[in-house]
Amino acid sequence: xxxxxxxxxxxxxxxSTITDYVEWEEKNPTKKALRQDNIGDVYISTVFLGxxxxxxxxxxxxxxxxIFGGEHDQYQVRYTSYDAALQGHxxxxxxxxxxxxxxxx
Numbered sequence: 001x002x003x004x005x006x007x008x009x010x011x012x013x014x015x016s017t018i019t020d021y022v023e024w025e026e027k028n029p030t031k032k033a034l035r036q037d038n039i040g041d042v043y044i045s046t047v048f049l050g051x052x053x054x055x056x057x058x059x060x061x062x063x064x065x066x067i068f069g070g071e072h073d074q075y076q077v078r079y080t081s082y083d084a085a086l087q088g089h090x091x092x093x094x095x096x097x098x099x100x101x102x103x104x105x
Contacts, residue, residue, distance in 0.1 A: 002015030002016065002017075002052070002060075003051060003052050004016045004017055004018050004020070004021045004050060004051060004052070005021070005050060005051075005052065005060060005062055006020060006021055006024040006028075006050070007024075007028075007031055007048060007082075011031075011082040012082070013060060013062050021050045021051075025050065031048065032047055032048050032050070033045070033046075033047050033048075034046045034047060034048065034063065034082070034085055034086060034089065035086065035089045037089075037093060039093070039096045039097065040070075041069050041070065042067060042068065042069040042070040042072075042096050043067070043068040043069060044065065044066070044067050044068075044089065044092045044093060044096060045065070045066050045068070046063065046064070046065040046066075046085050046086070046088065046089040046092075047063065047064055048062060048063055048082075048085075049061075049062050049063060049064055049078075050062070053078055054080075059080045060080065061078045061079065061080055062079075062080070063078065063079040063080075063081070063082065063084070063085035063088075064076060064077070064078045064079070064085075065077050065078075065079075065085065065088045065089050065091075065092050067092055067095070067096065070096060072092075072095050072096065075092065075095070077091075077092070
């Protein structure tokens with residue numbers, strides 16, 4: 001099982017080598033970052049990792065959402081699919097929006 005992956009045209013992971021991944025990343029600078037949002041001083045980022053973070057489990061974990069700043073600073077969730085990563089980004093956004101709304105009460 002590969003540790004490195006790239007994304008095809010439909011955002012499906014394809015096993016690769018580290019060399020292939022580096023070349024792919026250079027040619028596809030916008031595919032690595034799925035979503036980024038700033039809400040005030042909080043930054044939410046969802047990215048394609050390229051390196052499998054499942055550590056020898058059957059299904060590769062290749063995407064990650066993180067929050068930087070605010071009450072949820074260093075929040076991190078990893079995903080096994082592109083669609084799950086996009087949904088996870090929305091969940092992280094809702095956490096921050098709730099936090100910001102509570103600050104304004």
